[in-house]
Amino acid sequence: MSLFKTKKIFSVIIFILFMFLLVSCKKENIIEYDVPLESMVYEVNEQFNIYEDTEVYLDKNFKYATFSEINDGFAILTKNNMYKSKNKTVCVNAGHGTINGEMYETYSHPDKSPKLSGGSNSYGSIKSKAITTGAVMKSGELESAVNLKVAKKLKNILLQNGYSVLMIREDENSKLDNIARTVIANNYADIHIAIHFDSTQNDKGIFYITPIRDENYINMEPVRSTYEESDRLGESILAAFREIGEKIFRKGVMQLDLTQISFSTIPNIDIELGDRATDISDENLDIFAYGLYSGVENFFGG
Numbered sequence: 001m002s003l004f005k006t007k008k009i010f011s012v013i014i015f016i017l018f019m020f021l022l023v024s025c026k027k028e029n030i031i032e033y034d035v036p037l038e039s040m041v042y043e044v045n046e047q048f049n050i051y052e053d054t055e056v057y058l059d060k061n062f063k064y065a066t067f068s069e070i071n072d073g074f075a076i077l078t079k080n081n082m083y084k085s086k087n088k089t090v091c092v093n094a095g096h097g098t099i100n101g102e103m104y105e106t107y108s109h110p111d112k113s114p115k116l117s118g119g120s121n122s123y124g125s126i127k128s129k130a131i132t133t134g135a136v137m138k139s140g141e142l143e144s145a146v147n148l149k150v151a152k153k154l155k156n157i158l159l160q161n162g163y164s165v166l167m168i169r170e171d172e173n174s175k176l177d178n179i180a181r182t183v184i185a186n187n188y189a190d191i192h193i194a195i196h197f198d199s200t201q202n203d204k205g206i207f208y209i210t211p212i213r214d215e216n217y218i219n220m221e222p223v224r225s226t227y228e229e230s231d232r233l234g235e236s237i238l239a240a241f242r243e244i245g246e247k248i249f250r251k252g253v254m255q256l257d258l259t260q261i262s263f264s265t266i267p268n269i270d271i272e273l274g275d276r277a278t279d280i281s282d283e284n285l286d287i288f289a290y291g292l293y294s295g296v297e298n299f300f301g302g
C-alpha cells in the first residue's frame with residue numbers, strides 16, 4: 001500500500017473517531033459550544049481536505065460573460081471529497097447583495113430582445129437592472145441578509161450529504177451581477193438555486209418562478225434547452241416543502257421573464273420562500289434549508 005493511501009485511510013479513521021466523539025459528547029452535553037456544530041464540522045472536514053475551497057471568477061471567455069457589467073467578485077466552489085460524495089455541484093445563490101447593483105444595466109436577453117414580463121424591470125425593457133437591492137422584511141431585516149442565512153444553512157446540509165457547493169456569495173457585497181452569477185453557475189454547477197423572499201406582505205407561502213409561456217421566450221436559447229428541467233427542479237423542491245407541511249402559494253409557481261432564466265444553460269430556479277411577512281426565525285430558516293436540500297435530493301433521484 002502506498003504511503004499516500006495509508007495516510008488517506010488514517011485521516012479518514014481519525015475523522016470518523018473525531019465525529020463519533022463529537023456526537024457522543026453532544027448527546028451527553030459534555031461540551032459547551034461557543035460556535036455552531038455545523039461550522040465545527042466544516043472546519044474539521046476542511047482540515048482533512050474533505051472540503052476543498054476555490055475562489056472562482058467570471059472568465060471572459062465563458063459564453064454570455066461579456067453581457068455582465070459587475071464581475072470583480074468571486075464565488076466559492078467547495079469541492080466535496082467525502083467518501084460518499086455524489087459528484088454533483090449545487091449552485092446556492094443568495095439573491096441580491098451587490099452594493100450599487102441597480103446603478104448598472106445589462107441586456108434582458110442574450111439576443112437583445114425586449115423583456116416579455118414585468119417584475120423588477122418593466123415589460124419591454126431591452127436592458128434591465130444588473131441586480132436589484134431586494135425587499136426589506138417586516139422585521140426591518142434586509143431580504144438579502146435573510147437569503148444569505150438560508151444559503152449558508154443549505155450549503156452546510158448539502159456538504160454533509162456529499163454534494164459539492166458553488167456559493168455565489170458569503171457576505172453582503174458580492175460584486176457579481178445576475179449575469180455574472182448565472183454564467184459562473186453555468187460553468188461550475190449542475191443546478192442553480194437562487195433564494196429569495198417576495199416583496200408582498202401577506203405571508204403568502206412558497207413558490208418558484210417558471211419562464212413566462214410566451215412563444216418567443218420559450219423558443220429563445222438557452223431557455224428552450226433548460227426550462228423543462230428547471231421546472232422539474234422547481235416541482236422537486238415544491239414536493240419536498242409539501243411533504244413537510246410548508247405553506248405553498250397557490251400552485252406554487254409564477255410565470256416571469258428573469259435575467260437568470262434568460263442566461264442559464266443549466267436547470268435553474270428562483271425560489272421565493274414566502275414574502276416580507278414570512279416567519280424568518282432561525283428555526284424556520286432551518287426548515288427552509290432542509291426543504292431545499294430535500295428538493296435537490298428529489299431532483300437527483302436521491
Ligand SMILES: [Zn+2]
Binds near residue numbers: 095197
Ligand atoms: Zn428577492
